[in-house]
Amino acid sequence: MAPLPQTSATERQMTESVPVRCPACRREQSFTPPTFPCSCGAPLTLPVLRDGTPEEIGHRTWQDIWVTVDCPSCGRQGHWPQPEFGCGCGAVVRVPVAPVPEASESHQDSEPTPRPAFRPVTIRTARDAVTAAAQYLRWLGFGCLRRPDDPAASGVDLYGKGVVAQVDPTTRPTGLREVECLWLNGLNESAVSVFFSLAGYAKEARARADALHIPLFIMDLTGTPQPVNDPADTLIRCGPPRA
Known part of the structure; x- marks a missing residue:
């Protein structure tokens, strides 16, 4: 399991913990969503679903370990490690994240910026x-x-x-x-x-x-x-x- 990113005391105060119930032992515990630095410089905290259903991880696939999230500061969409934690009972638990809203894709439907004709370069090497x-x-x-x-x-x-x-x-x-x-x-x-x-x-x-x-x-x-x-x-x- 990849380690969760470390956060400072100030960041921990700014990041609100959420209650998460382990699906294996049913024990409820406090989980602090991880925070990552976006390329724009702003901290991006993964939007963990409060009413989501955590899942016990039996095995991982390449797609399962990443989650798509929009930066609330710049709007850029990025892929980040799926939040998870190890419960005291031994289970590894995946915490669900809010899906990317369809509104974040609205810019893709906008009219394209006019460009001049592309001038290709002949490939010989x-x-x-x-x-x-x-x-x-x-x-x-x-x-x-x-x-x-x-x-x-x-x-x-x-x-x-x-x-x-x-x-x-x-x-x-x-x-x-x-x-x-x-x-x-x-x-x-x-x-x-x-x-x-x-x-x-x-x-x-x-x-x-x-x-x-x-x-x-x-x-x-x-x-x-x-x-x-x-x-x-x-x-x-x-x-x-x-x-």
Whole structure:
């Protein structure tokens, strides 16, 4: 079980505890929702449901350990560790969190900002593929793009303001591991993770990206990315998340 984040005395005073009943032993105890730092700098306390039904954790799946929550300060949507605690009876208990309200998605239905026509970069080399991806991200509205000193070690080909991106120029479909590694890098940076591939994506990689809301694009040798999942369509329509 991943440890819950530590909070200061001031933060604990600001965070209201909620009563939670262990589903195994039925003992009621006080639970303080964890607080995380949003990329905007504001503390984000997970909105634990007071009238929710806690669940005993028998085993975890990748999807179960994360929860989607909007920051109340900046409105940015992020994925955070699902709150849980260890009861004195030995059970590990998952505490339910309020679902993201539909209103938080309203900005996705707004009219897109007019953009000039995208000018692709012809791809002849792996470096050209990264250049084409960087140009496309700038066209979408991301700024301050740069390459890390060692892309192979970092698992990221491009960093930018609110975005990390990986470019797979190989002739094999991008696999599950590459998608998950990029998502973890995005989580560490509190940034959108965007993947570009020349050969498409393996079935399990596509399914994981859909579950984690990672935009996937495929590029041909003309250097024009095309969306292959709903998060990519949303990114094209709405642009970068509002800070």
